[in-house]
Each structure stands twice: as C-alpha cells, then as structure tokens.
Amino acid sequence: MHERRWIRRRPARLAVVLAVAGLIAVAVVISVASASVSGTAGKPTIVLANNSWEGSVANNVVAQYVIEKNLGYNVNLLTIDEIPAWPAMVQGKISAVMEVWGHSPLYAQYVKGNHKVADAGLEGPNGNIGWYVPTYLVKAHPELATWKGVKKDWKLFVTPQSSPQGQFLDGSPSYVTNDAALVTNLGLDLKVVFAGTEAAQLTEIEQDYKAKKPVLFYWYTPQYQNAIYKFSQVALPPFTTACAKLKPAQINCAYPPYHLYKVMAATLATQAPTVASFIRRFNWTSDDQNSVSYNLAVKHMSNSAAAAAFVNSHQALVKSWLSSSTKPTKVEPPTPGT
C-alpha cells in the first residue's frame, strides 16, 4: 500500500514541477518574443524628463505626441528633478530635457566640458523668476511694488512658522534660489521658508488667496497659474553682470533673464537622428505652452488629448519642427549666474 502510493506520487510531483517550469518557460519565451516584435522594432525608446513644474510637462506631452505619431518612436516621460537629469542623460537613462532654466555650471560641465550632453537650442519662451505678491495686496499697500516696501511692511508677512520674522515662501528646494542671500544682503526682516515642493507652495498660496491674506513668495513665468490668479512682481534691485559674478551668498540683485533652452544626450543624434533633429527645431511661445498646461492641469485633459488639441490647431508650426529645411533654433549658453 505504502509502496504503491510512493510510486504514484513521484511522477505526479515531477509532473507538477515540470508543468510549472514549462508555464514559466513558455511565458518568458513568448513575452520576450512578443516584446521585440511589437511595433517599433529596433528603435530605441525616447525618454523625456518631466520636471516638477507644469510647463516642463506641457513641452514633453506635445513632443511625445509628435515623436510617436510622426517619427514612430515610443516615448516615455520620466519624473525626475532638474539636476539629476543631467547625469541621467550621460548614463543613457534620459534622452532629452525639453526645458532648462539656467544651470550654467551644469552646462559648463556636461556640454562644454565632457561633451556628453548636446545643446539642442532655445525653446522660445523667456523665463522670469522673481518675488511676487497677490495683486490685491499691492492695491492695499502700493509700496509693495518694490523690495523697499517689503522692508517697511515685513510685519504683514509674519506667520507662526516664521515668527517673529516675516515669511518669504520658497518652493521646492530643488530650485536653486538666491532668496536667502537677498534677504540678508538687502537687510530684510524675513525668514525664508521652503514649502518643500511646488504643490505645497501653491496650496499655501491658494489658501491665503482665498482668505485675501498677505503672502510673499518666489514665483516665475511662464506659469499657467498666472491665468487663474493675479500676482504682481515685487521689484528687486536691477540685475547687473557685476552682480551675477558675485558669490552666491553675496548676491543682492534681481534674478537674471532666463533664455529657456533644451538639451539632449550626445548620443541621440546617432541613435535617433530624426528625433534629435525634431528636438533641435522644437520652438514655441509662452502662450503656446500655457495653453497646453492649462488644458492639462485645470481642464484635466489627458496628455494625448491636450497634445492633440494643440497639434491640430498649430499644424504649420508642427510641420516646421519636422522639416529638415527649418533652421535649428539658436544655441546660446545660459547667462552666467543662472
């Protein structure tokens, strides 16, 4: 009896093991085979860096749509912070960044230095970073149009977090800012509070905006939120090249103008020449970008729907990005100090 069971059990166990192994083997073989057959055989996947601000996403969404529809490559969007994106391009994890703000040291290191990243020309919009307050606040306190008014009215901005000083609300710590240096060098009674992320900063501003409370913050254009809220810039001492050459801790003037530009992995031109050519020619305006951002963030359109809406209404522009007779956008190293 015992013997019989033993004899019967053994092949059964073997069969179970074989069946499971077979299932896995068949699955792996077929999945590998089907993965390599599907659609874009042999073409590398293009990876675009999604930075944490909406404008960066708008660029990528449109670029993804055009590259997939017109050039036949698969495109992934990868969420990553600004600075880590550069080494990631060297390591081949990211193909291109469609919107770069300044970062002259990184430019010097990767584009001019080791040539592992290629300058892909200007994006079109000019970036403007500065200090802002809600417009209702300037109406009530006209002196807040300049930093001298902030110096006088600092008490307006006191919050529990910054108490006993006034609060200057900064966004994500990944944005390189001069605000702490400005506060010290302009002799302002303010404490710089990092909101930690842009969403946290915006949530705080929204809550204050709803309650019509005073708030002073780091902000920038192009930014789709500017179409929803009325913000006014606080004038800082004007930007000079002499000021840009100061050490970070000694800066005492406004932020420089930013000519937003694109960069891509140096290898992209050989791996996917049509994509590289498209990225070099990609160029649009702040309004274009804001319209896409607005559709994404406020109207909650899907990425492809927002991109399709833009592409369908700007056919000539998109055609110029894809035509090799279009002149590539101008290559211009970022302003020192940005």
Added chain:
Amino acid sequence: MSAPPATPVWAAALRLDGRLGGVARRWAPPLALAIPLCLVAAALEGVHSGFPSTWLLGVPRWFDNLNNWVTNNDSSNFFLHTIVGGFGNLLNDATNDIVNLLHWMTWVGVLAVSTAIAWLVGSWRTALFSALVVASFGVLQIPNGGPNGISEMWPSAMTTLALMTVAIILSTIVGIPLGIASAVWPTVHKLLRPLLDLMQILPAFAYLVPIVVLFSIGNPAGIVATFIYAVPPLVRFTELGIRSVRKDVIEAAESFGSTRRQVLRNVQLPLAAQAIMLGLNQVIMMALSIVVIASLIGAGGLGDPVLAALQTQQIGEGFVAGLLIVLMAMWLDRTSAAIGERARERTSTRRLTRRQLLGLWAGLLVLVLVARYGLGLGDWPAGWGFSVVDNATRALNWVTNEFTGIAGPISSFLTLDILNPLQRYLTDLPWWLVAAVVGTIGWARGGSRRGVLLAGCVVLLGLMQAPVGYTFQGTTSYNFVAWNDAMETFSLVIVALALDLIVGIPLGIAAYRWRVMDRVLRPILDTLQTLPAFVYLIPMVALFGVGNVAGVSASLIYALPAAVRATTLGLRAVQRDVLEAGQAFGSTRWQLLFKVELPIARPYLMLAVNQTILLVMAEVVVAGLVGAGGLGLDVVTGFSRSEVGLGAAAGLAMVLMGIVLDRLSQSNPDRARAAAS
C-alpha cells in the same frame, strides 16, 4: 532575575538600599562623572548655545569627493562597471521579464493565477479577497491620465508587483542565509546586529543619494532601496526562529547521530519555518510602504501617480494610487500570512491531490493561452473601470474646507506655543550639556558603555556640519549646521511622540477593553500603516499651512498604529491568574486596569514609546517636503539638488540621532522581562 545585584561599597556606606537605593545606585555614578565634566566644559568653552561652528570633520566633502570619483570612473572601474553595473542590469532584466510575463498572461491570467494561489494556501475568503484586489487594479482608474499620461492603473500595478517580487526574492536570497549564519556563528551575529540596527533607523531618503550615485536612477536603484529597508526583519526572524528551537529537540537529533548540518537542515529550519514566514510577511509590508520613495529614484509603478499628487496637486489621483498600494499590501499580507499559518499547523491537509493540482496548473496554462491567443486579450480593458478620482478630490476638498477653521488655530497654537519655544530652547542649550544629559540617562538605563557611546554620538552629530558657505566645485553653496537642524527635528519628534502617546495609549486600552473597538480599529490601523504619507501631505498643507505642523502630521499618522498595538499587546500579556487574584480581592474592572494591568504592562508601554520613536524618525524626513525645517529639509534638499555631500551628511546626522533616541528609550530587556513575570 535570580539574585539581587550585590550592593556596591559606597552605596552600603551611605546606607542606600531599597527602591530609593536602586535609583541612587543607577544615577549616582554617571552624574558623578557628568557634573564635573560639564563644569570643566563650561569653564573652557563658556556657556554658548549650540555647537561650535569651526568644529567639523568635513563629512560633506568626503561624500562629494566620493561621488565625483564614482561619476568619473563609472565606465572604467572594474568594480563599478562590472560588479555594480552588472548587478543593476540583472535586477533590471529580472523586473522587465516579470513585467512582460504579467502582461503576457493577460488580465484573465493574472486574476486566475493569483486567485488560485490564494485559494491553495488559504481559504475561499483569501481567494475572494485576492480576486477583488486584483480586479481593483483594473477597475479603479484615473480618467485624465496621471503625469505619465496613463489612465489605467493596471500597468502601474503590474510594474509595482514585479518590483516587489524582485525585491522580495532578493531579500529572501540574502536575508535567510544571513539569519541562519547569524544563528549559527556568534561572530556573525555580533557584526550583523549594529548593521541591521543601522538599516532600520536610517531614513530611506538618506541612502537614496548614494544609491543613485552607484546605480543611477531606475528600477535597480528602487529595488536596492527597498531591499535595504525591508530585509532586517527577515534576518531577525530567521535567527530568532532557529535559536528558539528547544535544546532537547536538538539533543535528541544529535543523539541519533545527526551532524550539525543535518540538525540545521532537518530539525531547526523546518521548526523555524513559521518564524521565517512571519519575517517574510514583514518584508512584504515594509517593501510596500516604500514604493513611493522608490519612485523618487525612477522606479515606476504605483508610486509615480502618488508622487505626482505631491508635485502637481493632483490629490485625487494620488489618493486612488495610494489606495491601490494599500490594497496590494493587504492582499500580499493575507496571502503570505496564510502560508505562515500552514507552516505553523504543519498540516499536510492539502486541498488537492497531486493529480488535481496538476490539473489545476494545466487548466490555468490553457486558460492563459486561450485568453492570449484565442481571445487576443491583454491588459485590463480600459472601458471596464470607473474613476473615483473626482469623488476622492471632492471628499478631500470638503474636509479641508470644513476643518480649516479649526485647523488654523490648532496649527498656530502648536507652532507658536509648543514647537517654536521648544525648538528655541533646545537650540539654546550648549552642546556639552546635551551630551552630558544623554550620556547620564544612557548610563543609568544601560550601563557605562552605553552612556559613553551615546554621548559620543551626540558630539559626532555636531561634527557632521559643513563649513559656512560650503561649496563643492563652485556649483552651489549652502550652510549646513547639523546641530541646530537636529534640534529642530528633535522638537518635531518630541511633539509627534507626545501626540501619538496621548492618542495611541487610550485607543490601545479601548481596543483591549472592548472587542468591537479592536475590530473597528484593525483595518484603520492597517491602512494608516501602509497608506503612503505623500497622499495626505497636500491636504495637510491646505489644513495647517506650510510648516512644521503639516510636516509632523505625517510622522504622527505613520507611527500611531505602533503606539496603539504595543499598548494592546502589553495589556494582553498580563497573566490571567494575576487578574483573577485582583478580581478575588473585589477590584472593579477599571481599578484592575489602573492598579494591576497598566503597571504590569509598563515594559510594553516603554516598547510602545521605543517603536513610536523609531517610526516617527523614519518618517520625519517627509516633513521636509511640506515646509518643516531641520534635517528632513536638508536630506530632501541634498537629494533633489544632487548635493550628495549635504544629503549624506544630513542622513548620517539623522542616523546618529536615531541611535541616541532608540537606545535612550530602549528599556533594559532583562528588567522588562522580570517585571512582566
């Protein structure tokens, strides 16, 4: 405890005995050393607040140099390129293979196989739950597409499942042998213990930067981070399981002539199976709690939409993805717990005979093949789902709108009257006083070695700082004053701990006292433990405003379950005969609770404090993402700006702080046991 320790001569001379004598015996020696040292320090240094800014080791520069070296030698160095790079590729390939397999199986296959496995190891309830969870990956959708433009959550869920599988396999391959080695060789145990402590205290954020340096961003980095965070319990449980096999059983095996290896393989390991399964269960839960953090370094999956919630205010989307992470955790938890249950019962009562089992697998294979090639199915159909995003967003907005009126004053009170003064007070203390206090408490609670070690940790923490305006190769510059930032973080930890205990201990008592309460609390606590903090950070900002209060809320919520559970557990451990004796003397239920049960459960309450502190520490970095300062902001800044030196030095400072707080709150295990018996 067998015999009371011999009274030292000086104590006898002072006629110190009894309870007061015990206290004096413990506190007098450290105080006798600490007070003169403080006076010397005050005389030499003067009574200044904080830590001298010129005392530093240059730790940030070490890490910046290391990072520089790694970046420059990435492709030429054998170790970096072949070993580290090859290992990374292996992990990446394994993940991609599993992802491809899951997609190839089609949704029908994934659903059928997971349900069959759950049914085989558990009951029909486990199977039903498993099926519902897997279906929810398809049914719950994000209508407008997440940040990566994907509406369906199915692919993200499959990616997370694959990442988890690889991380769990890696943990098993490394963790179980390490646990065995640690049980067999005392040297390994001694070497491993501090390393495991470190891995558990180290906030995951702190090692994200070095991992990215080594592995670059992507799946391998995410898996390695998950592994580091999740493997310690498996090593500990394996070791514990093997060690707790009864001596007489081993001796019996040896007397039959078994070799040491045979004893281990045939006796100890099978008997330890349940403990190992328990450890594996912990690994799964911890791995899922770190999904979002792994997404920060480019591991995709369900973490991405959750992160997006934090980056672009898509609260509803993040909430849905967070919910799916919770469901996945519960699903894997129940399935692995069912396997553990089987291991404990050691029953051979299988649901199916071998032949039936074979039939089942064959049937599943046919089902998958038919679904794939016969019906041409793929991922979960996009149309078969609905969105709860709008409802989630609406609910969260309703909460924030309704409660802003109450939350505002609470936030100002906590910030102005508690956090700010506490932080100012702590920052004002001279460093030597803090070191002396920590050293004295450490000595009194755990002996002279511990006291000196902890005081050393305090000083080392101060030395982590960077020179004023430190810059590496001129990219950016920053000031990192480790001491002041640690004090700010410490004030957050104190407040989170206090609030957790104020809320947690009564809840724990209630759960012990009333069965209903226990039943109601259990799923809530499970959810709180696995719901990623990132999901509720933005609503917290809407409620409390940017700053320390919003930041502390994450730690508070994450650590609350531990406080509740340890309290309930402690009370349950009070022995029945003690209670019956109390009842015999005519005590009422509440008298019993306060006079008998709570005092006896004290060591467990200390354990609750310890566990809560560790969990608060693990999550306090997250506070940096919503405007709290301190070491959390330093680590976040270091990570997001690729300031490797800052991130690593702040991370180390956090580890030192974690070690100090852990050891200070760890009650002497022997005394705890003595009091409990």
